[in-house]
Amino acid sequence: MGKQKSPFRLKSKFKPTGDQPKAIGKLLENLRKGVREQILLGVTGSGKTFSLANVIAQWGKPTLVMVHNKILAAQLYREFKEFFPDNAVEYFVSYYDYYRPEAYIPEKDLYIEKDAAINDILEKYRHSATKSVLERRDVIVVASVSAIYGLGRPENYIKLRLQLYRGMVISHGKLLKRLVEMGYERNDYALKRATFSVKGDAIEIIPSHSEEEIIRIEFWDDEIDRITRLSLLNREVIEENILHIVIWPATHYLAPRPTVKQALKEIEKDLIERVAQFKREGKEVEAQRLFQRTSHDIEMIRELGTCRGIENYSRYFDGRKPGEPPFTLLDYFPQDFLLIIDESHQTIPQIRAMYEGDRSRKLKLVEYGWRLPSALDNRPLKFGEFLKKLNTVIYVSATPGDWEIERVCSQGRV
Known part of the structure; x- marks a missing residue:
């Protein structure tokens, strides 16, 4: 069988120089040998992006590039756009300009309602990214760690198109x-x-x-x-x-009508059980609070198909069991995608930290009757869950952390 032609077209007036040809060649050789994890060491600035662009162009697989902040993501997005003007280069970061999460401080009996300002342009970019990933192979998505947060079941998104x-x-x-x-x-x-x-x-x-x-x-x-x-x-x-x-749908968090009907039945069932539990424990205030808030949400979903904080019910709409990982941008990619983790010595620790910070805040909301326990499943991926979703990875860092070095065999260090 002949070698499959890459769908990417790299455009640049420059050719790889210095150590770049060797690094590009070694990365590609290891990819072809099936080496799943590699580190690209010591390359910085535009030379790094150009080296990675050459690897992407020759490897020819859908690619996700993850970085630790929006500013770096925007910079890489612009650079890859210049290298691949005829291919789909996309940008996927949090769509919030401002975000204050829902929280409860029991010591002060203070409930803080979620407050957020959504940037419509960033939301547009997110939809463009998932559209490209689902429709074509010549796609590069540059993303922040927003990529490990729940995005809604891709099968629902596809079904509703x-x-x-x-x-x-x-x-x-x-x-x-x-x-x-x-x-x-x-x-x-x-x-x-x-x-x-x-x-x-x-x-x-x-x-x-x-x-x-x-x-x-x-x-x-x-x-x-x-x-x-x-x-x-x-x-x-x-x-x-x-x-x-x-x-394509206007939001990633929709579900087909039969799924919504089933989800509402499950929410009502869990609400009855949780209210009964609070009453057995003598927590009448929590029971009343949860019943009123959740009943209102159920009516809103039944009438309008959505409600404030609908993401807290995502497990029901996704068809997940308690504790199962959320669907994220990674699930929209085909199995053979290439992941590049840039500045991995900073990005990996950030991915590790996301879950615990999110859970500690939500536990209080659940414990005091502001949310059903299912709200705990509206979360980022745990680090172990993130690793299970990966196929082929290139870590990029001038100063890799101990974790990456231990993870990658000597053959994969470039």
Whole structure:
């Protein structure tokens, strides 16, 4: 069988120099031999990114690059974008500009409600990243440790996507209903990301992954007559006579209707059991608090499909058992993906620390009746769970930690 051609096209006026050709060659040789973990030592700055770009281009597998902060992620994203202008280079970080987590301080009897400001541009980038990972092989995602936080079950995200074809028989009303089920909002006046508008026999959609384009669906009776992509800025035609297009959900945290119905049954069952437990323990305040708060959430989900803090019920919508790891960005990648952990001496300790900090805060919320125990399963991956999801890893550090050095055999040190 012939060697499979890489889908990546590296564009640069420079060629590898100095120690770079040797490092690139050694990394690729080890990848082909099946060496699962390697360390790239002592390369810094733009030379490091160029060396990694050469490895990605020749290895040809979907790649996730993880770093320890948003600023470094943005820098690497820009550099990889320049090296791979014809491929999908994506950016995946936390979408919060500001975040104050929900908490309870029993010593002061002080409940602190979650407060956050979501950056819509960062949310757009996250949707663009998952879309690219699910649709193509020539993809590089540069991510912060946000990649190990719960993202919703990829099977649900795929199941809820909307595939439209020219000539497809679907009523105007049914398409509108599907868009609402996918989390899109109708806005006939100000089109923005993840909204749609109705203009006569046409429906115009701004997809979740973009704020630059309109997807215009024109009908002839109950049949799609024409699909066109327009510029949101000036309504110029970008692409016309499209035969097939995919619209992805407006949020990663949706589930199909039968799943939601089953989830609500399980939430109600767990609520009854937990309230009964509090009452047996003589904790009437906690029992009443939990019953009121959770009952309100259940009604909101039943009526609107969502509620404030819906992520605390993610285990039910994902179909996970208590204690099972959340689905994360890593689960959206195919099994043969390459992971590059940059500045690993800082990124690895950060990945290790995420779970414990999150759990200690949530235990208080559960203990005092602010949340069901299932809230503990809305969490980042434990370090051991993270390691189990990996296939092939390159750690990159000028000063690797003891953990990486012990982990990687001498053959994998480059």
